[in-house]
Amino acid sequence: MALVDIRGLTRIFDVSKPWLNRVVERRQKAFLTAVSDVSFDIAERSVYALVGESGSGKSTIGKMLVGLLPPSDGSVEIRGVDLARETDAAKVDAVRRDIQMIFQDPFASLNPRWRVRDIIAEPVAARGGETTGLAERLLEQVGLSARDAGKFPHEFSGGQRQRICIARALASEPKLIVCDEPTSALDVSVQAQVLNLMSDLKDTFGLTYLFISHDLTVVQHMADRIGVLYLGRLVEEADPEALFEDPKHPYTQMLLAAAPQLDNFGREVPPPTGEIPDPINPPTGCAFHPRCAIATSICSQKRPEMRLLRGARVACHLAE
Amino acid sequence: MSSPVLSIRNLTVEIPTRHGILRPVDGVSYDIAKGEILGVVGESGAGKSMAGNAVIGLLNPPAHISEGEIRVGETRVDNLSGEQMRRMRGKEIGMVFQDPLTSLNPLLRIGDQLTETMLAHLDISRSEAEKRAVAALEEVGIPGAAERVGSYPHEFSGGMRQRVVIALALCAEPSLIIADEPTTALDVSVQAQIISLLKKLCRERGTAVMLITHDMGVIAEAADRVAVMYAGQLAELGPVRDVLTAPHHPYTDGLMGSTPLASRGKDRLHQIPGAMPRLDALPTGCAFHPRCPQAQDQCRKTPGPRIEDGAGRVACWYPMTREAVA
Numbered sequence: 001m002a003l004v005d006i007r008g009l010t011r012i013f014d015v016s017k018p019w020l021n022r023v024v025e026r027r028q029k030a031f032l033t034a035v036s037d038v039s040f041d042i043a044e045r046s047v048y049a050l051v052g053e054s055g056s057g058k059s060t061i062g063k064m065l066v067g068l069l070p071p072s073d074g075s076v077e078i079r080g081v082d083l084a085r086e087t088d089a090a091k092v093d094a095v096r097r098d099i100q101m102i103f104q105d106p107f108a109s110l111n112p113r114w115r116v117r118d119i120i121a122e123p124v125a126a127r128g129g130e131t132t133g134l135a136e137r138l139l140e141q142v143g144l145s146a147r148d149a150g151k152f153p154h155e156f157s158g159g160q161r162q163r164i165c166i167a168r169a170l171a172s173e174p175k176l177i178v179c180d181e182p183t184s185a186l187d188v189s190v191q192a193q194v195l196n197l198m199s200d201l202k203d204t205f206g207l208t209y210l211f212i213s214h215d216l217t218v219v220q221h222m223a224d225r226i227g228v229l230y231l232g233r234l235v236e237e238a239d240p241e242a243l244f245e246d247p248k249h250p251y252t253q254m255l256l257a258a259a260p261q262l263d264n265f266g267r268e269v270p271p272p273t274g275e276i277p278d279p280i281n282p283p284t285g286c287a288f289h290p291r292c293a294i295a296t297s298i299c300s301q302k303r304p305e306m307r308l309l310r311g312a313r314v315a316c317h318l319a320e
Numbered sequence: 321m322s323s324p325v326l327s328i329r330n331l332t333v334e335i336p337t338r339h340g341i342l343r344p345v346d347g348v349s350y351d352i353a354k355g356e357i358l359g360v361v362g363e364s365g366a367g368k369s370m371a372g373n374a375v376i377g378l379l380n381p382p383a384h385i386s387e388g389e390i391r392v393g394e395t396r397v398d399n400l401s402g403e404q405m406r407r408m409r410g411k412e413i414g415m416v417f418q419d420p421l422t423s424l425n426p427l428l429r430i431g432d433q434l435t436e437t438m439l440a441h442l443d444i445s446r447s448e449a450e451k452r453a454v455a456a457l458e459e460v461g462i463p464g465a466a467e468r469v470g471s472y473p474h475e476f477s478g479g480m481r482q483r484v485v486i487a488l489a490l491c492a493e494p495s496l497i498i499a500d501e502p503t504t505a506l507d508v509s510v511q512a513q514i515i516s517l518l519k520k521l522c523r524e525r526g527t528a529v530m531l532i533t534h535d536m537g538v539i540a541e542a543a544d545r546v547a548v549m550y551a552g553q554l555a556e557l558g559p560v561r562d563v564l565t566a567p568h569h570p571y572t573d574g575l576m577g578s579t580p581l582a583s584r585g586k587d588r589l590h591q592i593p594g595a596m597p598r599l600d601a602l603p604t605g606c607a608f609h610p611r612c613p614q615a616q617d618q619c620r621k622t623p624g625p626r627i628e629d630g631a632g633r634v635a636c637w638y639p640m641t642r643e644a645v646a
Contacts, residue, residue, distance in 0.1 A: 053507035187364055190363075192579075193591050221589070258509045259537070260512070261541070262536055262576075271515075
């Protein structure tokens with residue numbers, strides 16, 4: 001059974017101007033659809049990666065999954081419990097215990113006035129758990145030294161701080177960790193250290209990751225299953241091999257062609273055309289049709305449903 | 321070979337502090353020829369941006385050039401006065417920075433920013449400058465350039481803004497452009513557009529480009545030659561294909577190994593142990609030796625060899641010897 005079950009997830013933000021401006025300037029209310037009807041499952045002990053460019057809604061999905069944002073429509077079920085609707089407090093509490101999050105910026109996500117020991121033990125201490133020696137043990141597990149527990153965050157480099165964030169996420173012994181761009185702020189050699197650590201911890205503790213990233217090579221390295229987002233919609237979902245060998249959606253194809261590659265010296269490819277459209281006024285039908293090379297009239301009229309195609313799920317009328 | 325557009329010899333930048341003198345750039349030498357893109361790559365703190373800032377004379381005091389020589393064309397620029405340097409900037413050397421929003425004046429229409437730059441550096445009339453501003457925007461691929469000259473920077477998307485910055489850097493027809501992480505803040509598809517634009521302009525106009533980035537993929541795709549920096553020093557310099565497929569310096573080798581690659585599948589990534597040393601705590605001998613898998617006694621005692629005259633290949637006592645993949 002899948003650990004996480006996401007069905008028809010939608011999030012709409014009200015980005016209207018204040019009431020007085022709307023009246024004086026005769027403007028309508030404005031709504032931004034950050035996530036639109038997204039459905040997928042995350043299997044236990046797997047890495048599910050969400051990729052997309054800025055504004056594709058990947059972080060919003062992560063926030064809804066951990067319960068930082070309520071969904072506007074649809075549901076997120078974790079082991080059969082819908083955090084936003086479940087009324088049994090005990091069940092909600094049990095599930096919340098199993099979810100942790102790692103953020104992008106290791107400088108902003110640690111309290112500068114707390115010692116590392118307190119930062120790491122906090123998720124357990126907040127529930128009245130036993131924390132003696134916990135921080136020291138976890139620090140060694142993430143490749144730092146037990147002596148670091150008495151230090152403050154500013155004494156560490158970016159990569160070390162991200163290790164502290166990982167140690168904190170592990171403290172409450174979660175099942176699922178949502179990693180929002182965990183290595184985007186790090187240099188490549190440090191990124192390699194952190195990615196290796198995350199793979200090791202996954203095996204040791206039997207973790208499940210939702211891995212959010214814009215970097216295709218990192219995703220390819222980490223993921224068991226990849227979902228590609230465009231303008232808040234899931235356009236393709238496949239295993240890494242299938243996605244990179246045989247991308248089916250025209251957007252995935254464009255994204256793969258645009259990603260810089262180490263073995264393509266002086267490559268001359270026609271760069272992609274256009275940019276991500278305004279999410280307040282998304283295109284009708286398929287959101288990608290204004291930039292799509294193979295779009296026909298149906299693409300601008302009808303939003304494509306997700307369908308199965310050679311082991312992948314793809315939302316395109318024309319993909320074959 | 322004609323004389324290079326940019327020639328840096330033994331460039332050293334020093335920052336005096338209470339705890340001694342720091343050298344964020346230490347004895348760096350390289351050339352960039354006409355129409356060539358030199359990629360300068362390294363991790364944060366390697367001194368790549370500092371070297372770029374030294375060339376355009378934008379070092380923040382107390383940082384200063386303590387040794388070495390920088391020539392742009394025939395002119396030596398490292399000892400120019402502030403006023404003389406101000407005339408060089410924009411005219412001979414164009415700049416593109418990472419964040420396009422902060423490099424544009426938010427209160428001026430982009431057309432005015434372009435004409436102002438041209439009037440300051442070129443001997444042309446205002447109406448001629450306005451005509452050229454539209455042409456410059458067309459050249460960098462901004463749709464409806466004639467109408468867009470009246471727009472303010474906030475009305476453009478990130479990718480379009482970076483195009484405006486490139487137009488601004490090119491409008492006085494400089495011979496050298498310094499692009500400091502020009503695509504780092506952009507999405508992959510927009511990054512591909514900007515890289516392709518830089519390559520096209522460079523080829524058509526013969527502009528030399530110093531492309532500073534931490535992204536090996538961008539280097540592989542855009543650069544002709546690459547300079548790898550580590551702790552302020554040049555570790556390796558050479559044609560991009562040779563350096564990336566057959567690195568001679570163990571640091572370059574480590575960097576390539578830690579980059580996730582399609583062909584490597586899901587094996588563990590190679591790790592370089594440790595982190596780049598802080599400038600106030602540089603190890604003796606070769607700066608890389610504490611992290612180097614093949615360090616020997618000589619590496620611990622004697623500073624690594626230098627790449628002199630911008631012609632050498634690797635700054636290592638025991639370089640790895642490999643054949644480049646054809």
